[in-house]
Amino acid sequence: MSLYKLISPKSLADLVRKETSRRVVPVDSTWYMPNTKKDGKQEFLDVERIANAVYFDIDGVKDHSSPYPHMLPDLATFNAGMSQLGITSSDILVVYDRIGNFSAPRCAWTLAVFGHQPVYLLNNFIAYKQQGLPLDTSKRTAVSPFQPSTYESNVDLTSQEVVSYEDMLKLVESGELALKYNVFDARALPRFTGEASEPRPGLPSGHVPGTQPLPYSAVLSEGCFEDSPEKMQKRLQDYLESANCTLDSRKPTIAMCGTGVSGVIIKTALELAGVKDVKLYDGSWTEWAMRADPKYLAKGRK
Template structure:
């Protein structure tokens, strides 16, 4: 069975055949959390898929927010995408260097909320590309600056007040993509957080459960596999959903998975646990 929206995911062999297509722009969305001793900017310079530009989610974000990589205003998104030479008439193929397509799914979601639907995530990302011994290059691609246009659609974004109200109304289901131990407050968060646990009423669906043979293939599950993962977590796929995680990165993976199988009544709580857990006025469950 094929995906309902197959254009949101491309395979490595397809991209290899289209690297020279001027209507395609490859985007390296690699991002590492503070606990990971790796430098995404340096790694991009050392090796990346030919023609790729680096999309830094810690730069293309809201400047004044105390939270990491929050959605920026449309004007800033336009300007910084333009500096990367991105055009509205291009199709963006997005990848990252970690298994699970976390940051690439986040960037895919960002383009969608700013009105650019012609984007896809590379299934398996850079790890699969390298394992298949496909071409790489180093250095920096510096295309000419462009006038990229963006229009913000807030229907796919939730803020803490909306999530708090939803605890009572239960209009939307809250799906937390963090690991089991983080969801239950058994281990420290990746980003410094004063409290541990989860938002009341949320269900836990670790993003790794949506991946096929996680830590081996790093590819998205089949449509039936995705549905089974959501069903096992107790998620009603006929109802609206809010995804959340630690800082709004891995929450994009279940959001992408739901889009692939045709469920688009979904939004992301951008602040996620890094905001919620650091606010003593907001309720938590452990």
């Protein structure tokens, strides 16, 4: 079960209009792959945003001791980041990104991992714009319209939600990864097979032995998640059958990707489809390719 819920553009507009006891705070978390040379934070400040939105920087609120991008922070770092944005524990948070559903699931998941409730994922910003709902197009100089707060969460679900490199390595070395888990990689298929380069210079492509491809684009329809479990199940099943991949409901599941962003997209899709016990390998392929013995960098489909 996902830690957060989907909300449609219309339902968001209704929520903003009807909610009188708590703030509804849109959270822009737009992040682009490094090879695009685009800056989500600068677009937030210069281009447009939902009114009263804050910008949550997944490359700012992270584990600063890790050599890998935007890894989950510790609780103190998370609380400090939320305080700087002026978020309070009573706020209703609605996360979006300007791409559609790309980095927003990662942000919504992070907020919920550290106990914020409720958290919604807007499904999605492109549809919001197409429906002519209100936008703020003025230039901003700050990532939040609010004064700093004192945000204090004592919840950390990291151990329940995340699989470590050490856990993955033990399973691969023993040959038990595919026996004990469904493991899906959200990267584009040519990166999974090793036929295309990784967007990060010097990083080899390929995959962890025992994983299966589940490109994040396969679980979205025009950037949106399906709006019912049945539709989400069908979308997943159609892809898995076409790709000759399997999902064993008796096994727990691990999702991964390049750096833990699009892995949350497929994690969300699986959970929306009713798949239970889905964890994220946060370091994903970047950590694996940098740390694992080259003999564990697989090529091809399997």
